[in-house]
Amino acid sequence: xxxxxxxxxxxxxxxxxxxxxxxxxxxxxxxxxxxxxxxxxxxxxxxxxxxxxxxxxxxxxxxxxxxxxxxxxxxxxxxxxxxxxxxxxxxxxxxxxxxxxxxxxxxxxxxxxxxxxxxxxxxxxxxxxxxxxxxxxxxxxxxxxxxxxxxxxxxxxxxxxxxxxxxxxxxxxxxxxxxxxxxxxxxxxxxxxxxxxxxxxxxxxxxxxxxxxxxxxxxxxxxxxxxxxxxxxxxxxxxxxxxxxxxxxxxxxxxxxxxxxxxxxxxxxxx
Amino acid sequence: xxxxxxxxxxxxxxxxxxxxxxxxxxxxxxxxxxxxxxxxxxxxxxxxxxxxxxxxxxxxxxxxxxxxxxxxxxxxxxxxxxxxxxxxxxxxxxxxxxxxxxxxxxxxxxxxxxxxxxxxxxxxxxxxxxxxxxxxxxxxxxxxxxxxxxxxxxxxxxxxxxxxxxxxxxxxxxxxxxxxxxxxxxxxxxxxxxxxxxxxxxxxxxxxxxxxxxxxxxxxxxxxxxxxxxxxxxxxxxxxxxxxxxxxxxxxxxxxxxxxxxxxxxxxxxx
Numbered sequence: 001x002x003x004x005x006x007x008x009x010x011x012x013x014x015x016x017x018x019x020x021x022x023x024x025x026x027x028x029x030x031x032x033x034x035x036x037x038x039x040x041x042x043x044x045x046x047x048x049x050x051x052x053x054x055x056x057x058x059x060x061x062x063x064x065x066x067x068x069x070x071x072x073x074x075x076x077x078x079x080x081x082x083x084x085x086x087x088x089x090x091x092x093x094x095x096x097x098x099x100x101x102x103x104x105x106x107x108x109x110x111x112x113x114x115x116x117x118x119x120x121x122x123x124x125x126x127x128x129x130x131x132x133x134x135x136x137x138x139x140x141x142x143x144x145x146x147x148x149x150x151x152x153x154x155x156x157x158x159x160x161x162x163x164x165x166x167x168x169x170x171x172x173x174x175x176x177x178x179x180x181x182x183x184x185x186x187x188x189x190x191x192x193x194x195x196x197x198x199x200x201x202x203x204x205x206x207x208x209x210x211x212x213x214x215x216x217x218x219x220x221x222x223x224x225x226x227x228x229x230x231x232x233x234x235x236x237x238x239x240x241x242x243x244x245x246x247x248x249x250x251x252x253x254x255x256x257x258x259x260x261x262x263x264x265x266x267x268x269x270x271x
Numbered sequence: 272x273x274x275x276x277x278x279x280x281x282x283x284x285x286x287x288x289x290x291x292x293x294x295x296x297x298x299x300x301x302x303x304x305x306x307x308x309x310x311x312x313x314x315x316x317x318x319x320x321x322x323x324x325x326x327x328x329x330x331x332x333x334x335x336x337x338x339x340x341x342x343x344x345x346x347x348x349x350x351x352x353x354x355x356x357x358x359x360x361x362x363x364x365x366x367x368x369x370x371x372x373x374x375x376x377x378x379x380x381x382x383x384x385x386x387x388x389x390x391x392x393x394x395x396x397x398x399x400x401x402x403x404x405x406x407x408x409x410x411x412x413x414x415x416x417x418x419x420x421x422x423x424x425x426x427x428x429x430x431x432x433x434x435x436x437x438x439x440x441x442x443x444x445x446x447x448x449x450x451x452x453x454x455x456x457x458x459x460x461x462x463x464x465x466x467x468x469x470x471x472x473x474x475x476x477x478x479x480x481x482x483x484x485x486x487x488x489x490x491x492x493x494x495x496x497x498x499x500x501x502x503x504x505x506x507x508x509x510x511x512x513x514x515x516x517x518x519x520x521x522x523x524x525x526x527x528x529x530x531x532x533x534x535x536x537x538x539x540x541x542x
Contacts, residue, residue, distance in 0.1 A: 049511075151422050
């Protein structure tokens, strides 16, 4: 019996944010090849309709399938919310999203009071709140949109006074009433230390990406599909502006990205 | 001889920012009907290619022409940069852009040292710098991208401590060497007072929208096309998310917007 599968794991996002998910998978599964796609030509996804996001996600699914991946991770909150089920319906390989994983982790770890933070779109959709309540309706879920966090992360201002003030602006009202903060935006893990350092309190900060990495590991193990690559490869594909991806991507990952290729994602409309 | 023309002025932008241009035109030309289009489904324009922006601008041109406007203002820096000439070529009515107007004003008013501030895209393109140097090559033009300003404006944080710190972060290095600041992003006029209040110095802050309003007035006067409407109307059209436009738009204009309609701009591909 063959106990290994050296095909790659596929990960996609609207742009750079999903790299925080890649980072956790890279760490947890060190023998796995990874193919990452960032839809930089069509970001942001947050302001687009469900129908459009499903269409885009299917194109990306077709692209990743052509690359012969064995599992797909939707590393984008909007696409996880709108397109997870649509992809699972058409897919013959496992598809994993960040929202179910993050909500599961929050429900398991919280002692009763969770604050979900995210972009305006994610918070307005209440997707984490609903998913957490599906698991445990007794948990108190507070929500707060933090629109300055994405530009602060993208500016690399992780330890700036402006960032500390922004954290206080958004979180001060909740901090004494909660035990956990769920990072409901893939940019926010870069602010985890800054948030911890702003408050003199033991707060459990939940990064859904860690739970996603666990789920990927467990799924591959269950189906005997873990790799035994000695020199795993990570490849990056984007739909626009390779240079910007290299610049921002290196900030997200903490090392220099090199192998990035620009593709025309609309060519993958048909499987 | 007929000395009036009561058709509307058309204004377009990728979203909300162009409302600062509308505001100046509204003030300067109080008898004019105005039709504003914000391409909220396809924003931001800054990250898209020249070809795409020209295509989008032509669709919007067709829409505004169907609305029978007498003059069109491109109230968007990216579209002014990429599509002004393309629209002027196909148009039988005047088309006015923010970049030429802003650069003309800066060249005329500066005593020699200008700082252009804008989004990363605008600053990287050097479009204001080139245009100013086309007019007067002896002016020193400094440039600074200010990526936090748009989210700060959209959050309504005009007088927040975070905004003051952000202004200082971006402008401190230049402030002693310049006499003028050109606001090269349509969101920035909302920060004009905050910038003035941050420094104890007489700085000339140039809002290209004021020069655009002058140019619109002069153009209509020249062709005997000023209106004599007693009760002028302002209508708004967007390609997505009317509610968000009403919320943000009211912040930009300082009064409540009501008459906003959502349209499918892709229907205007053909004239």
